[in-house]
Amino acid sequence: MxxxxxxxxxxxxxxxxxxxxxxxxxxxxxxxxxxxxxxxxxxxxxxxxxxxxxxxxxxxxxxxxxxxxxxxxxxxxxxxxxxxxxxxxxxxxxxxxxxxxxxxxxxxxxxxxxxxxxxxxxxxxxxxxxxxxxxxxxxxxxxxxxxxxxxxxxxxxxxxxxxxxxxxxxxxxxxxxxxxxxxxxxxxxxxxxxxxxxxxxxxxxxQHFNMTADRLLELNKDKCVECMTCEKVCPHKNFSLGNDGLQFAGKCEYCLACVHACPQKALTLKSNWPGAPGERNPDARYRNPNVSLMDIIKSNRQ
Ligand SMILES: Cc1cc2nc3c(=O)[nH]c(=O)nc-3n(C[C@H](O)[C@H](O)[C@H](O)COP(=O)(O)O)c2cc1C
Missing domain, CATH: 3.40.50.360 (Flavodoxin domain)
Structure with a gap:
């Protein structure tokens, strides 16, 4: 019809x-x-x-x-x-x-x-x-x-x-x-x-679909409390905890779930190489008001 x-x-x-x-x-x-x-x-x-x-x-x-x-x-x-x-x-x-x-x-x-x-x-x-x-x-x-x-x-x-x-x-x-x-x-x-x-x-x-986590993301180690929220919301299991703190690597969806969900705003988008995306406002993050952090974790956790 x-x-x-x-x-x-x-x-x-x-x-x-x-x-x-x-x-x-x-x-x-x-x-x-x-x-x-x-x-x-x-x-x-x-x-x-x-x-x-x-x-x-x-x-x-x-x-x-x-x-x-x-x-x-x-x-x-x-x-x-x-x-x-x-x-x-x-x-x-x-x-x-x-x-x-x-x-x-x-x-x-x-x-x-x-x-x-x-x-x-x-x-x-x-x-x-x-x-x-x-x-x-x-x-x-x-x-x-x-x-x-x-x-x-x-x-x-x-x-x-x-x-x-x-x-x-x-x-x-x-x-x-x-x-x-x-x-x-x-x-x-x-x-x-x-x-x-x-x-x-x-x-x-x-530009978007050939990304890796280490190319896209910048970590502010002073802000990171190693809560591993990033690891829980990543659909590709790109995050882990090593001797040197939070590590990330691997094929990246560019979905930005990790950046938006980080409670410390410790993850930002790199701007220090030609073509790096950078950010409009590293202090502003978003989640749909009808959806909880636990919903995102249940959706994406690997
Ligand atoms: C890598 C990336 C590319 C995007 N490209 C577009 C786009 O071309 N046009 C657009 O209107 N929105 C674009 N968006 C915005 C998202 O499609 C939009 O905010 C979407 O509702 C997010 O859905 P989610 O909350 O379920 O992840 C893009 C977002 C990301 C992360």
Whole structure:
């Protein structure tokens, strides 16, 4: 069913119950009833909680991708399968791609919600094409604007002060997925942002997806109390405690979970080599207010 027809159908069914004199169910109750009759699996990846918050709106028990990846080669089968993850440079995080590639997904309806903070550009099209190459055909891919956790460009205090209309936007996505709408977002052009093309995006992605923890991160040893929160939130087990204190190395997702979660703000982004990202405000850190530190640890700990 396409988007327009889904919305029409929903309007017509609400009008019908109203005319029959039955108290119309709330919209949320209708969606809940529908979901209860269906088996829906939702997978998510999160660093600072936005994508977990969104995943929880679509499922009472969304499954963490870093945890599921501990047992690759699964065949996931359901009436509906959803993916929720952050936009990284108009592409999916590497760990999400890995998860898609290493497992099989069987469902009549497949959807994805991609959280982003400022400009989602062509991420939905990118994900559609990436998945298609791996034999997964999504029916619905949409994006939702949230706090931008990308520290090289954004000051978290400023980001958190912006009303991004999350509740209204989420309600629309829930309605569309609830009605099994078919829709793939194409080139979302943000006001004031340059139009992106595939080549520009590839350049950006190369910068991001070839990272190691020791190249990205700077540790302030005076601030670090060796609480190992960084180790607990890292989806790649990049942190350990050595004779010389906290050590980190290894392939890095660039998710920034460690930097945002450090209670001492002892981890920052390096700015001492050409191309090092640096930070807008090393004193400002973010976690979605609906998500706890323990939620992030349970999601990512290896
Ligand atoms: C490495 C990296 C790259 C990002 N690239 C983009 C981007 O290209 N466009 C955008 O709007 N947001 C971008 N973001 C922001 C995140 O997509 C956004 O804040 C997301 O909601 C974070 O989700 P999480 O809290 O579940 O980790 C990026 C964040 C990171 C860490």
């Amino acid at each position: 396409d988007r327009r027809n889904a919305l029409k159908l929903m309007g017509a069914s609400l009008a019908a119950v109203a005319m029959a004199g039955i108290t119309p169910k709330t919209h949320a109750a209708i969606l809940k009833d529908r979901a209860a009759n269906k088996k829906r699996l939702v997978f998510y990846f999160t660093a600072t909680g936005n994508s977990l918050f969104v995943a929880r709106q679509f499922s009472d028990a969304p499954l963490s991708i870093p945890q599921e990846l501990k047992n690759p080669g699964q065949v996931y089968e359901a009436d509906e399968i959803g993916f929720v993850f952050p936009d990284y440079a108009s592409a999916a995080p590497l760990i999400v791609r890995d998860f898609l590639e290493k497992n099989t997904f069987k469902a009549p309806y497949l959807f994805s919600i991609i959280t982003f903070g400022n400009a989602s550009a062509m991420v939905a099209e990118w994900w559609r094409d990436f998945a298609k190459e791996k034999g997964v055909n999504f029916d619905y891919i949409n994006t939702i604007l949230m706090v931008d956790n990308y520290l090289p460009v954004f000051d978290m205090n400023q980001q958190m002060a912006i009303d991004k209309h999350v509740d209204e936007n989420l309600a629309k996505l829930l309605t569309e997925v609830g009605a099994q709408t078919s829709y793939i977002q194409v080139q979302a052009q943000q006001p004031g942002m340059p139009a992106m093309n595939a080549d520009m995006l590839r350049g950006l992605q190369e």
